[in-house]
Amino acid sequence: MTARVEVSGIGVELGGRRVVDDVSFAAKPGEVIGIVGPNGSGKSTLLRAMIGILTPAAGSVHIDGLDVAKTKARDRARVLAAVLQDATGDFDLTVQDVVMMGRACYKKAFERDDDRDRTVVADALRAVGAVDLRDRRFAFLSGGERQRVLIARAIAQQPRVLVMDEPTNHLDLRHQFDALALPRKLGVTAVIALHDLNLAAHYCDQLLVLHHGRQVRSGTPEEVLNSETLAEVYGVAAAVTPHPVTGRPHITLDPTHQAETGQPPRSWPVPGRDYLMEKESP
Ligand SMILES: Nc1ncnc2c1ncn2[C@@H]1O[C@H](COP(=O)(O)OP(=O)(O)OP(=O)(O)O)[C@@H](O)[C@H]1O
Numbered sequence: 001m002t003a004r005v006e007v008s009g010i011g012v013e014l015g016g017r018r019v020v021d022d023v024s025f026a027a028k029p030g031e032v033i034g035i036v037g038p039n040g041s042g043k044s045t046l047l048r049a050m051i052g053i054l055t056p057a058a059g060s061v062h063i064d065g066l067d068v069a070k071t072k073a074r075d076r077a078r079v080l081a082a083v084l085q086d087a088t089g090d091f092d093l094t095v096q097d098v099v100m101m102g103r104a105c106y107k108k109a110f111e112r113d114d115d116r117d118r119t120v121v122a123d124a125l126r127a128v129g130a131v132d133l134r135d136r137r138f139a140f141l142s143g144g145e146r147q148r149v150l151i152a153r154a155i156a157q158q159p160r161v162l163v164m165d166e167p168t169n170h171l172d173l174r175h176q177f178d179a180l181a182l183p184r185k186l187g188v189t190a191v192i193a194l195h196d197l198n199l200a201a202h203y204c205d206q207l208l209v210l211h212h213g214r215q216v217r218s219g220t221p222e223e224v225l226n227s228e229t230l231a232e233v234y235g236v237a238a239a240v241t242p243h244p245v246t247g248r249p250h251i252t253l254d255p256t257h258q259a260e261t262g263q264p265p266r267s268w269p270v271p272g273r274d275y276l277m278e279k280e281s282p
Contacts, residue, residue, distance in 0.1 A: 002029040002189050003064045003079065003160035010059035012042070012049050018057070020046050021213045025206070027189050034204030034221075035193040038234055041210040043193040044085055047165050050191065051082045063161055077105035081159035083150050085166050085193075095133045095141070095149050099124055102156030124155035127185070129178065143170035151179060155186065162190045168199065201225055201249045209233055225249040 005027040012020040020042040027033045035043045048054040050061050052068050061068040063079055071079075081102070102124070103117045125131045128148040133141065138149060147170045154162060162183055168176040176196075180203040183190035194200045200207055201221040209217040209224060211233045217224045226249075230238040236253055243250035 001158075001160045002187055004029050005033075005161055005189055005191065006062045007050060008060050008062075010046060010049055010061070011057045012045050012054055013057045014045065014054075019213050020049065020056075020210075022058070023208070023210070023213075023215050024059075025208050025215070025218060027191065027206070029189055030184070030187060031205045032183050032190045032192065032203060034200040034207045035191065035210060036195070036197060036200055036207055037210035042213040043210055044165050045213075046210065047082070047084070047163050047191065047193055051080055051163050052076055074105050077157055077159075079159060080161045080163065081154035081157040082163040083147075083154050083165065083167055085169065093138050095125070095130065095136050095138055096121065098138045098149055099152045099156050102153040105157060120156050120158065121152075124152040125149075127155055127182065128152045129175070144172060144175060147171055148175060148179075151182065155182070160188055162186070162188045164190065164192045166193055166195065168194070168196065197225060197230075197251050198243075201251070202243070202246060221249050225251065 007026070008024050010020055010023045011018060023042075023046055025033060035046060037043055045054065049056040049059075050068070052061075052071070052073070055069070066079065068076060068080065099121045100113060100117065103113065103120065106117075107113075122131070125134060128151050130145065130148045130152055133145055133149065136145075138146065141149065147167070151164075151167060154164075164179075167179045171179055176199065180192070180199055183192075192200075192204065194204075204221060206219065207217070207221055207224045208215050209229065216233060217229055226240050227238055230236055230240070230251065238254065239252045240249050241252065242248070
C-alpha cells in the first residue's frame with residue numbers, strides 16, 4: 001500500500017528561532033523524495049514535524065487527505081513509520097522484541113503476539129538481512145546492525161509512508177543500497193534525508209534542497225544537482241556529469257578548489273570526450 005503525501009507551508013520554531021520556514025512539497029504514491037542540504041539546514045526538524053513528534057508553528061502534512069497533526073499516534077503509526085537519526089535506544093530487549101514493537105499499533109494493550117505478527121516480523125528481518133540477529137540483544141549490536149533492526153521495526157508497522165533520516169548512517173556499501181532500495185521494494189512512498197548526493201541522485205525521484213531552513217531548489221535530481229547549486233548551498237566546487245552506468249547525475253568533488261565561481265576546473269572529465277556513455281557504446 002502506498003499513499004500521497006502533501007506538505008504545505010511547514011514552519012518550525014526551536015529555541016526562539018525559525019529553523020524550518022515555509023517548506024512545501026508533494027509526493028505521488030510510490031515516489032521517493034530526498035531532502036538534502038548542509039548541516040543544520042533543517043532536514044531532521046522537517047522530518048520530525050512531518051511525523052508529528054514536533055508541532056509545527058505553521059503548515060500541515062496530509063497523507064491521502066489525513067491530517068497528520070490531528071491523527072492519534074496509534075492511527076498515525078499504521079500509516080507512517082519513521083527511522084530517525086541515532087534513535088538507537090538502550091532497550092534491554094532481543095532484536096525480535098524490538099522489531100515486534102512495530103506491531104504495537106495494531107494491538108490493544110497487553111494483547112499477545114499472534115502468528116500474523118510473527119510472520120510480519122520475520123519478513124521484516126529478512127528484508128534487511130537480519131534474520132540471523134533475531135535472538136541477539138539489541139543493546140550489544142554494532143551501529144550498522146542496530147540501524148538495520150530499526151529499519152525492520154519500521155517495516156513491521158506495514159506503513160504506507162516511510163520517513164527516514166540518514167538511513168545509510170553506519171551502513172556498509174551493500175546495506176546502504178539495500179536500505180535505499182527498500183521503499184520501492186515495499187511499494188511505499190518515502191521521504192528520506194540524505195547527505196550522500198550521489199545516492200540521492202540514484203534513488204530519489206525528486207529532491208528538495210534546504211538551506212538555512214528554506215527550500216532553495218526542488219525538482220528531479222537532473223534539475224537540482226549542478227555545479228552552481230553545490231557551490232551556492234554547500235560552498236564546494238564539483239563537476240556534475242552523467243553517471244557512466246546509470247546516466248543519473250554524478251558528483252565529483254574537487255577538495256582543492258574553492259567554490260568562488262561554482263565553475264569546475266578545466267581538467268574535469270567530459271562525457272563523450274574522456275569516457276563513453278553507455279548509450280554511445282557500440
Ligand atoms: N531543540 C532545539 N533547540 C534549538 N535549536 C535546535 C533544536 N534542535 C535543532 N536545533 C537547530 O535547528 C537547526 C536545524 O537542525 P536540524 O537537526 O534539523 O538540521 P539538519 O539539516 O538535520 O542537520 P544535520 O545535517 O547536521 O543532521 C540547527 O541550527 C540546530 O542547531
